[in-house]
Amino acid sequence: MRRRSTTQPWFDRREFFARCGSGLSGIALAALLAQRRLLGATSRDDERAPIRPAIDPRAPLRARPPHFPAKATRVLYLFCSGALSHVDTFDWKPELEKRDGTPLPGGEGLVTFQGEQGNLTRSPWRFRPRGECGKQASDLLPNLAERVDRMCFLHGMTARSNTHGPGENQMSTGFTLEGFPGIGAWVSYALGTECDDLPAFVAIPDPRGLPQSMGNHWGSAFLPAVFQGTVFSASRPIAHLDPPTGVGADEDRDARALTRFLDERRLERFPGDAELAARISSFELAARMQLRAAQVGDLGSESAATRAVYGCDDANPIQAGFARNCLLARRLLESGVRFVQLFNGAYAMGEGVGNWDGHKQLAQQYAVHAPILDRPAAALLDDLGSRGLLDDTLVVFTTEFGRMPTFQKGASGRDHNPKGFTVWLAGAGVKAPFSFGATDDFGWKAVDGVATIYDLHATILHLLGLDHQRLSWYHNGIERRLTDVHGRVLTEILA
Helix, strand or coil, X not given: CCCCXXXXXXXXXXXXXXXXXXXXXHHHHHHHHHHCCCCCCCHHHHHHCCECCCCCCCCCCECCCCCCCCCCCEEEEEEECCCCCCCCCCCCCHHXXXXXXXXXXXXXXXXXXXXXXXXXXXXXXXXXXXXXXXXXXXXXCHHHHCCHHHEEEEEEECCCCCCHHHHHHHHHHCCCCCCCCCHHHXXXXXXXXXXXXXXXXXXXXXXXXXXXXXXXXXXXXXXXXXXXXXXXXXXXXXXXXXCCCCCCHHHHHHHHHHHHHHHHHHHHHCCCCHHHHHHHHHHHHHHHHHHHHXXXXXXXXXXXXXXXXXXXXXXXXHHHHHHHHHHHHHHHHHCCCCEEEEEECCCCCCCCCCCCCCCCEHHHHHHHHXXXXXXXXXXXXXXXXXXXXXXXXXXXXXXCCEECCEEECCCECCCEECCCEEEXXXXXXXXXXXEECEECCCCCCEEECCECHHHHHHHHHHHCCCCCCCECEEECCEEECCCCCCCCCCHHHEC
């Protein structure tokens, strides 16, 4: 055996790396070197390497370039909470009408989310050709139906869960589990914002309350908190925006100045404290928002004609509230907010309260909800188009999953159906009018152009100039992505 000199290290650098190259220590070393990008890479590896935006902690929302030229610079994400039925809106099935009241072929003894299924049931609303393209759409949402020429339909959508909470989670975060960033948080992390006095990401809940997954939709999870969504509403743009009672403008300004002075001194002592720098940036944004957010939320500056088109002064307070939220969404997008998530429908215990979960009395429930959504959403689409905002704004109209073509046994409503449903897009970068994918003859299962929520998210990121396979955040030993390890860009729908 070779003896070692007592004056030399136990082993030299070359032997150290040789020994570390095997076993668990080798795995740990490789992971550490990869995290710090110290491993060698081929050009092909470089093309696939994760892209983590360089974030300036003093200005974490500063605008950042996309990975490649983008078709869209902002997104409106209109989420219909409760699972809006595709077979009662935009997915016309003549065979379902013909075989109304008969068993679903292949569905004998079928048990879905709430139990056993009854017979096939045609939609209570008539389908008819709409727009210049003649796309069939139902009378449930007549105003949106007349805008089909602007829309790009994905009729082969599928989801991984048949339960509202996990389904909503996946549609907004890419995962059925909790603890993952919302798509708006990913977008603001990747691109920042060009608007200095408003948040990059704004969430607007339904006037009736929050969706079932609540803040999971707009949370930042393991991304820095600065990228989470800020909750607005038309009645009060930002909670706690005004100074406390008894605190005047001068005192408020002096308090901010003192806070900034103290933070700046600490930052000089600890220049590497990224959390402190981000907090200072957040305080500065909050101060600017005290003026700007109030202006954006002041719908009284809109003309009477505009308010009337949206229905802002409707006698139904819920109708008027959602209309004002739609108008607020347009004002935020027009002001440069990067991602606006607008909700229609709220979670509440009890059948038929607040959302599109039409299990027992679908016709009666949808007759209440449809007018709340239809007129304001159509007005918003028109308003974006007339102002030229659709040229670089992507509109995404979605829900967590679809509903069955059958009625539940013993009920007059449809059960949950993640096997096939419809999403539509409009605006920057997508073909319109256009339909991609299809469910079977009854609207039960996607059979053509089958698409996943991962594919939808990959396509949204692509239109924003982002590579969904490379946009990443290193968390707990994993390069996390919005699309996990799945997803493809739906090139078939790209203009």
